């Protein structure tokens with residue numbers, strides 16, 4: 001949007017607020033203990049005091065609903081209605097300053113984030129300590145810098161020999177596209193610790209490190225994460241871009257939604273309204289945080305990846321697009337099903353759900369549609385974006401079980417394609433197309449420049465593969481038989497096409 005339009009939008013917003021004057025003033029932070037299920041459920045019975053379901057986008061009233069306890073902002077009238085309804089209510093805090101009430105609700109009594117959560121400088125320092133102690137297992141890569149404050153955004157590569165790029169499938173785990181969803185960073189950091197500590201001791205971890213390259217980006221939205229972890233504002237979700245160019249940042253709700261900035265159906269996702277939580281920015285890849293992720297994906301092709309978010313205890317996979325499933329739906333859905341079945345919910349009574357997400361602007365349609373990587377969003381925890389400290393270890397442990405299920409799929413079945421020049425034996429970047437599966441919804445996939453490799457997860461059985469590269473004769477493999485439980489090698493040597501005079 002043009003800058004003048006943005007300024008108009010901001011001032012219009014202010015005028016509307018003044019004219020309407022109808023904004024409910026809620027000076028109370030109220031805790032409803034043991035709230036009845038019917039009042040919490042989204043489709044629950046509406047009592048006089050209203051429903052208390054958690055809405056990820058709304059910070060005007062219900063702030064968290066964890067383990068049956070509701071923390072909500074309330075007016076005196078609303079408090080009276082709650083009491084009339086017979087709810088067990090306690091006034092936790094009274095203040096004219098809404099941000100203070102929100103801090104009290106989400107940070108707790110000290111109005112500061114509990115130290116069980118990590119600040120970004122702590123995460124980087126810890127990773128650096130590990131890299132110093134185990135230089136063969138973990139190394140740091142800068143993939144970009146933040147939009148507003150130009151802070152470095154780091155990825156960490158882990159394998160049994162990180163000093164050399166390995167000819168293996170690569171997987172990626174990232175956290176905090178949305179900076180208020182801090183569990184993502186915590187899960188990725190816990191995975192980092194597990195991989196380093198477990199190598200050589202834990203049979204499963206050792207197997208992953210010996211057969212994969214694992215990339216971790218604990219925090220994508222580093223500027224936003226600093227706002228939340230420094231105690232400035234626990235609601236901060238977007239990056240810190242100074243959208244209205246007034247020289248002031250960190251005034252809620254400014255910024256750009258970093259998870260609406262990718263260029264796969266960009267215009268279909270989020271909104272062009274800068275005041276909204278899902279503002280997609282001025283153009284695709286307008287934000288450096290997205291460019292950093294693209295830079296990483298340019299440097300390394302990923303087989304599988306996960307973006308951790310909160311909340312909902314659900315895994316979103318690509319995709320449902322006008323009612324049509326993704327071309328690889330059969331494989332993608334079975335992976336999502338396996339992973340979800342291994343992650344226990346906070347209540348302990350069940351496991352995560354799965355659902356196809358939309359095809360637009362977020363990380364998973366981009367990684368899948370543009371790069372052929374099966375990418376999932378895992379919405380960790382339920383009822384809040386920031387969880388009480390007591391809940392954190394359980395959510396992490398449950399999600400590390402999900403990692404185990406995901407990484408089991410990195411062993412196939414599928415095709416381990418390798419394309420080389422028949423004459424020189426050099427690796428080739430070639431298009432590897434499975435026409436019976438890949439329609440025009442997705443970009444064509446290619447073997448990589450370094451090794452001429454493409455790892456392609458498939459259902460066992462016969463597949464048709466067409467391998468083509470400019471300047472070479474196209475090869476069609478009609479009945480390529482993919483075996484049941486591991487990678488099936490497919491070596492393709494391309495012969496130069498005769499040049500016409």
Ligand SMILES: [Zn+2]
Nearest residue numbers: 178181309310
């Ligand atoms: Zn999110």
